[in-house]
Amino acid sequence: MAKMTIRDVELKGKKVLIRVDFNVPLKDGEISDENRIVQALPTIEYVLEKGGRAILFSHLGRIKEEKDLAKNSLDIVAKRLGEHLNKDVKFIPVTRGKVLEDAVDELKDGEILMFENTRFEDLDGKKESKNNPELGKYWASLGDIFVNDAFGTAHREHASNVGIANNIKQTVAGFLLEKEINFIGGALENPERPFVAILGGAKVSDKIEVIKNLLKVADKVLIGGGMAYTFFKAMGYEIGQSLLETDKVDLAKELLELSQGKILLGDDVITAKEFNAESEKNVRTINQIPADEMGMDIGPRTIQKFESIIKDAKTVVWNGPLGVFEFPRFAEGTRSIAQALTEIKDQATTIIGGGDSAAAVIQFGLDEGFTHISTGGGASLEYLEGKLLPGIECVDNK
Ligand code: ADP
Numbered sequence: 001m002a003k004m005t006i007r008d009v010e011l012k013g014k015k016v017l018i019r020v021d022f023n024v025p026l027k028d029g030e031i032s033d034e035n036r037i038v039q040a041l042p043t044i045e046y047v048l049e050k051g052g053r054a055i056l057f058s059h060l061g062r063i064k065e066e067k068d069l070a071k072n073s074l075d076i077v078a079k080r081l082g083e084h085l086n087k088d089v090k091f092i093p094v095t096r097g098k099v100l101e102d103a104v105d106e107l108k109d110g111e112i113l114m115f116e117n118t119r120f121e122d123l124d125g126k127k128e129s130k131n132n133p134e135l136g137k138y139w140a141s142l143g144d145i146f147v148n149d150a151f152g153t154a155h156r157e158h159a160s161n162v163g164i165a166n167n168i169k170q171t172v173a174g175f176l177l178e179k180e181i182n183f184i185g186g187a188l189e190n191p192e193r194p195f196v197a198i199l200g201g202a203k204v205s206d207k208i209e210v211i212k213n214l215l216k217v218a219d220k221v222l223i224g225g226g227m228a229y230t231f232f233k234a235m236g237y238e239i240g241q242s243l244l245e246t247d248k249v250d251l252a253k254e255l256l257e258l259s260q261g262k263i264l265l266g267d268d269v270i271t272a273k274e275f276n277a278e279s280e281k282n283v284r285t286i287n288q289i290p291a292d293e294m295g296m297d298i299g300p301r302t303i304q305k306f307e308s309i310i311k312d313a314k315t316v317v318w319n320g321p322l323g324v325f326e327f328p329r330f331a332e333g334t335r336s337i338a339q340a341l342t343e344i345k346d347q348a349t350t351i352i353g354g355g356d357s358a359a360a361v362i363q364f365g366l367d368e369g370f371t372h373i374s375t376g377g378g379a380s381l382e383y384l385e386g387k388l389l390p391g392i393e394c395v396d397n398k
């Protein structure tokens with residue numbers, strides 16, 4: 001279902017509530033990665049250019065006790081945002097009350113304020129995270145229109161997304177949320193074919209629902225990474241010391257049968273005797289993994305096999321590294337596949353969902369070569385599982 005976006009509404013003179021994802025990583029009280037701020041700029045700039053009065057808010061970290069408050073204040077984020085916008089971002093150090101309400105009333109067209117971390121409301125009964133109805137209603141009362149642009153929390157039903165949407169006339173998607181819907185949602189609902197899914201990562205158990213859902217829509221599902229070994233075991237191979245989830249072997253068998261040849265595993269692997277960066281590497285065909293070795297990466301023949309399928313793809317969704325990419329010696333499989341995907345960028349839509357997979361291609365310096373790298377870890381996983389995300393569902397349909 002097509003969703004309304006900020007392009008579809010009149011913003012001039014409106015009090016525009018904008019839920020962004022400013023849950024930035026902090027190190028010693030400093031912002032260590034400002035990507036989330038940068039990603040939110042197009043929506044904020046658009047609202048300001050159109051003469052909207054921007055009221056920004058986000059969660060940051062987790063608030064369990066008093067002492068979590070000071071270290072999770074959004075004040076430094078407001079400052080950094082102001083530098084990017086070249087504009088004064090007025091920071092209101094509360095989440096409700098007269099100071100906030102007066103500041104909203106004083107806001108002029110094209111001006112912006114940001115109020116304090118929405119999770120400060122969790123201190124007293126988890127009002128934000130449990131979507132306390134009174135809180136969503138209160139925040140909604142501060143604005144005329146609600147723009148949800150926080151994909152990272154779209155899999156959660158919180159007061160600052162669903163709660164507001166339930167109590168305001170109009171809810172639309174910002175550009176970032178729109179992008180996630182168009183690319184991930186688009187790939188799942190109406191992919192250009194062939195549609196190839198690439199799945200890796202550590203555990204089968206983390207990705208069962210993703211595998212099942214992608215088996216429904218993809219033409220091929222390539223499996224590498226740690227999860228491949230439970231499948232190899234299910235196929236009857238000896239996997240030595242490789243990662244194995246014994247209780248998932250039967251499930252792997254079932255999935256292999258269910259897939260009717262859609263699932264493709266490798267023919268060879270890179271093994272090591274120990275799980276560390278310096279461990280010597282060996283190439284082993286899949287029926288020759290010694291008992292004292294473990295699979296750390298996909299092998300050269302597997303890379304070729306996967307590449308030959310990727311080269312004709314029109315849609316690719318990738319979740320999960322294909323080897324232990326954190327150790328350079330075992331990053332070759334993940335890097336080669338990332339490289340192969342950058343080479344089809346002109347003919348295909350290539351999408352990465354998953355925190356570590358995104359980190360891997362950024363580490364390789366290949367991130368520019370993808371159509372879309374999802375900004376949400378947990379949210380993109382649930383989206384790929386085929387779940388309806390409350391933060392998307394609450395946006396008005398066109
Ligand atoms: P994502 O965050 O992209 O969803 P996951 O969290 O599922 O990915 O998996 C990432 C982890 O999987 C990485 O830390 C990587 O080292 C690990 N991994 C990949 N291949 C293997 C393997 N063969 N053995 C053990 N761990 C692996």
Ligand code: MG
Pocket residue numbers: 354355356
């Ligand atoms: Mg991960």
